Amino acid sequence: MKISTSLNNPTIILAGATGHLGGLLAEELRKRGAHVRALVRVGTEAGKRAALQTLGAEVVEVNFQNALALTQACQGGTCVVSALSGLRDVMVDTQTRLLNAAVAAGVPRFIPSDFSIDFTRLTYGHNRNLDFRKEFAEVLDQAPIAATSILNGMFTDLLTGQAPVVLFPVKRILFWGNADQPLDFTNIANTATYTALAALDPNTPRYLRIAGDVQTPKGLQRAASQATGHPFKLLRAGGLGVLNAMIRVTKTLMRNSQEVFPPWQGMQYLRDMLSGQAKLTSLNNDRYPEMRWTSVQQVLASRR
Numbered sequence: 677m678k679i680s681t682s683l684n685n686p687t688i689i690l691a692g693a694t695g696h697l698g699g700l701l702a703e704e705l706r707k708r709g710a711h712v713r714a715l716v717r718v719g720t721e722a723g724k725r726a727a728l729q730t731l732g733a734e735v736v737e738v739n740f741q742n743a744l745a746l747t748q749a750c751q752g753g754t755c756v757v758s759a760l761s762g763l764r765d766v767m768v769d770t771q772t773r774l775l776n777a778a779v780a781a782g783v784p785r786f787i788p789s790d791f792s793i794d795f796t797r798l799t800y801g802h803n804r805n806l807d808f809r810k811e812f813a814e815v816l817d818q819a820p821i822a823a824t825s826i827l828n829g830m831f832t833d834l835l836t837g838q839a840p841v842v843l844f845p846v847k848r849i850l851f852w853g854n855a856d857q858p859l860d861f862t863n864i865a866n867t868a869t870y871t872a873l874a875a876l877d878p879n880t881p882r883y884l885r886i887a888g889d890v891q892t893p894k895g896l897q898r899a900a901s902q903a904t905g906h907p908f909k910l911l912r913a914g915g916l917g918v919l920n921a922m923i924r925v926t927k928t929l930m931r932n933s934q935e936v937f938p939p940w941q942g943m944q945y946l947r948d949m950l951s952g953q954a955k956l957t958s959l960n961n962d963r964y965p966e967m968r969w970t971s972v973q974q975v976l977a978s979r980r
């Protein structure tokens with residue numbers, strides 16, 4: 677395996693570069709002159725590899741099960757960044773192998789694929805996908821490497837699609853619980869830019885918390901009305917107990933699903949935001965002055 681290193685520029689080892697966030701991260705790192713070594717799965721289609729090469733990234737096909745190959749692929753790195761997405765086998769097992777490889781190769785820093793609401797404030801058994809992050813954080817905290825997790829709330833972009841909160845056809849904001857509960861949102865582009873800056877910053881703390889915008893359900897109502905020019909109303913579907921019951925029923929109906937984001941997982945996410953339990957506190961938004969934050973209203977207005 678041929679690995680190139682650069683003496684002048686930091687070398688960022690990026691796992692998950694063929695994904696949505698990972699691709700944007702590769703772009704943001706390249707813009708800032710970093711050498712990006714994208715670790716992709718063996719057999720990754722040529723188009724995905726070519727897209728990364730066009731950005732100027734070095735693309736290395738690696739067997740993520742092979743500790744030696746992973747260690748070789750991490751050689752010379754200044755920071756390993758993971759933008760992997762998956763269930764336990766990826767978020768705990770594969771990330772642990774990547775972490776071990778980073779340590780064995782002498783890489784000083786590691787950024788895991790957390791990119792979520794504040795899972796550190798939740799107990800185990802509460803939110804399936806966040807449990808994987810908690811479990812990996814325990815492994816990471818024991819490893820002889822500096823670690824930084826980026827916690828960004830919900831990707832704002834989900835409000836224009838996957839997350840059934842802003843109901844455009846009926847002009848309603850669907851929520852449970854309290855209409856005044858503040859909720860954290862950061863769009864994917866801002867998350868990628870901030871993470872790239874953190875990857876190139878040698879002295880980051882264990883956690884960096886960011887929110888491009890903080891809005892209550894009432895604030896979402898205002899943002900949606902202003903973004904579309906049509907008045908939106910609030911639609912309270914019940915208290916958080918109702919949402920919990922819906923999660924239980926949906927989970928039972930979908931118990932054999934292997935989806936990373938089944939509907940009940942999205943509901944768990946929403947529940948932990950609407951309860952305030954996973955709210956981000958002490959935001960680190962001001963750490964990098966070049967950040968230009970995108971508001972919820974801007975994201976809603978850009979919907980096609």
Ligand SMILES: NC(=O)c1ccc[n+]([C@@H]2O[C@H](COP(=O)([O-])OP(=O)(O)OC[C@H]3O[C@@H](n4cnc5c(N)ncnc54)[C@H](OP(=O)(O)O)[C@@H]3O)[C@@H](O)[C@H]2O)c1
Binds near residue numbers: 694761
């Ligand atoms: N806060 C939020 O609202 C929010 C929303 C969505 C996502 N996220 C988080 O953001 C992060 C990135 O998500 P994304 O949407 O960018 O993911 P994505 O587009 O699905 O990309 C996932 C990446 O992981 C790679 N991958 C998956 N399984 C793998 C395996 N077993 N071995 C090696 N590589 C593997 C994929 O490679 P291939 O191309 O080879 O499949 C791809 O590069 C994740 O932590 C995700 O949970 C947060």
